[in-house]
Amino acid sequence: DPDAAAAAEADPVPSAGGSAEGLAYEAIEKVDIFTDNATAAAATPAASTASGPLPAQTPPVEGWWQSKICSDTFCVFTNRRVANGRGIALVTNLEDFQKVERMENHLNKGENKFHESPPPFAETEVVDKGTGAVATKPLRRGKPLMSWSPVLIVHRDVLRDVKKKDRTFLLETAVSYLPDTTREVFNRQRDIAGTGNPKSIEQILLAHPFEIDLGYPQTSQQGEDHAKHIVNYPEVAVVQHDCRPNAAFYIDNNLSFRATVARRIAAGEELTISYLDPFLPRAKRREWVKKHRGLGKPCPCEACVQKNSFEQLKKSDARMKELLKLQAKLKDHDSRDITVEMIDRYIKLFEEEKLHIRLGEAYETAAHNYNYLGEDKLAKKYADMAVQAGMIEGGSESNDVIAMKIMASDVKGHYSYQYTLKRLGKVPK
Numbered sequence: 001d002p003d004a005a006a007a008a009e010a011d012p013v014p015s016a017g018g019s020a021e022g023l024a025y026e027a028i029e030k031v032d033i034f035t036d037n038a039t040a041a042a043a044t045p046a047a048s049t050a051s052g053p054l055p056a057q058t059p060p061v062e063g064w065w066q067s068k069i070c071s072d073t074f075c076v077f078t079n080r081r082v083a084n085g086r087g088i089a090l091v092t093n094l095e096d097f098q099k100v101e102r103m104e105n106h107l108n109k110g111e112n113k114f115h116e117s118p119p120p121f122a123e124t125e126v127v128d129k130g131t132g133a134v135a136t137k138p139l140r141r142g143k144p145l146m147s148w149s150p151v152l153i154v155h156r157d158v159l160r161d162v163k164k165k166d167r168t169f170l171l172e173t174a175v176s177y178l179p180d181t182t183r184e185v186f187n188r189q190r191d192i193a194g195t196g197n198p199k200s201i202e203q204i205l206l207a208h209p210f211e212i213d214l215g216y217p218q219t220s221q222q223g224e225d226h227a228k229h230i231v232n233y234p235e236v237a238v239v240q241h242d243c244r245p246n247a248a249f250y251i252d253n254n255l256s257f258r259a260t261v262a263r264r265i266a267a268g269e270e271l272t273i274s275y276l277d278p279f280l281p282r283a284k285r286r287e288w289v290k291k292h293r294g295l296g297k298p299c300p301c302e303a304c305v306q307k308n309s310f311e312q313l314k315k316s317d318a319r320m321k322e323l324l325k326l327q328a329k330l331k332d333h334d335s336r337d338i339t340v341e342m343i344d345r346y347i348k349l350f351e352e353e354k355l356h357i358r359l360g361e362a363y364e365t366a367a368h369n370y371n372y373l374g375e376d377k378l379a380k381k382y383a384d385m386a387v388q389a390g391m392i393e394g395g396s397e398s399n400d401v402i403a404m405k406i407m408a409s410d411v412k413g414h415y416s417y418q419y420t421l422k423r424l425g426k427v428p429k
């Protein structure tokens with residue numbers, strides 16, 4: 001996909017201001033990297049130090065390890081045994097590395113599997129999109145699909161602050177430290193279609209922007225420090241974007257990526273996730289996809305493209321406008337004019353707009369609002385549905401699921417019961 005490659009080259013960084021030029025910068029040491037790796041040849045050694053190359057650095061078989069391959073405060077780290085031998089590599093600063101190191105027990109809990117074996121989808125060419133994952137059988141809502149621990153974690157500022165040649169070297173070195181099987185899986189995503197023209201690691205990171213935040217940096221001197229990291233899950237790479245996707249995903253407390261079917265998928269239908277916020281206005285979604293998904297073309301999915309009838313698109317825009325307006329009212333405890341019909345309409349709009357990856361939020365808002373009006377049976381029904389949807393969208397340990405379980409267990413005992421009626425002095429005697 002040379003167009004995508006060119007696009008990524010031209011605009012490689014989701015620029016948050018500033019550039020590599022003019023920043024304090026330290027040349028990284030030239031090293032002979034780990035010899036047993038397949039990608040070493042592709043690595044571009046950065047400027048050598050005056051004293052010449054350092055001896056080879058070989059990570060230990062077990063344990064956390066800090067290489068001396070750094071650029072400024074960003075270094076390459078690894079643990080080749082963690083997550084039951086899957087291993088992990090990082091390019092980040094010492095403090096954020098230590099946060100991940102402390103998560104070892106969590107990383108070891110990664111399930112690292114497709115929930116069905118072989119997975120119920122196959123890699124297939126999708127018209128206008130490239131290689132994607134297509135269902136090989138019908139899949140029901142709620143079916144868990146996959147759970148994978150991360151193999152590469154890169155501080156977001158590496159892509160902004162480290163010079164291209166050096167960051168390429170850091171990234172290639174990090175991947176070279178992964179155990180053989182993991183490295184092979186990683187490298188496969190660089191050329192899924194088998195064109196013989198692999199993507200750079202940076203293109204891979206930007207093509208599928210999963211982000212985690214490791215929390216507020218303790219050593220922060222300036223307000224602009226942050227701990228946002230781009231994370232790679234190679235097995236997920238084949239799943240392409242749709243603004244109205246049929247699979248939901250979240251990153252769990254163990255940093256594992258988990259995907260679940262969000263609406264019924266027919267055999268032969270592409271399995272998709274949303275790479276961006278599905279609530280963005282359509283124009284923004286189109287713009288984003290065009291810029292970041294390569295090909296220089298908008299996303300060909302139904303929710304974005306012009307090839308659908310203009311009427312359909314206008315309807316979708318109108319639905320979103322109505323939905324957001326209703327949502328603002330329903331989320332405001334002080335609204336006085338909410339009716340059962342408005343709540344029903346709100347839910348219907350989610351379904352019509354195919355926002356199946358956000359039903360948890362819709363059902364939760366509905367449950368609260370029915371309860372405000374004293375409609376305890378409907379409140380209970382939607383609280384239960386919010387629990388089910390929340391498991392798909394954020395997992396059983398997510399705050400929303402816990403809160404909705406509590407509400408469902410006793411709707412009349414919940415603060416929201418008859419809240420609006422009481423405020424308006426309308427509580428039936």
Ligand SMILES: C[S@@+](CC[C@H](N)C(=O)[O-])C[C@H]1O[C@@H](n2cnc3c(N)ncnc32)[C@H](O)[C@@H]1O
Nearest residue numbers: 129130131192207208237238240241293294299
């Ligand atoms: C993580 S990869 C997905 C697998 C990819 N098709 C491949 O062969 O490597 C992300 C890339 O897939 C393509 N892609 C994903 N979703 C797309 C969409 N909705 N429309 C067009 N291209 C898409 C873009 O080229 C994007 O950079």
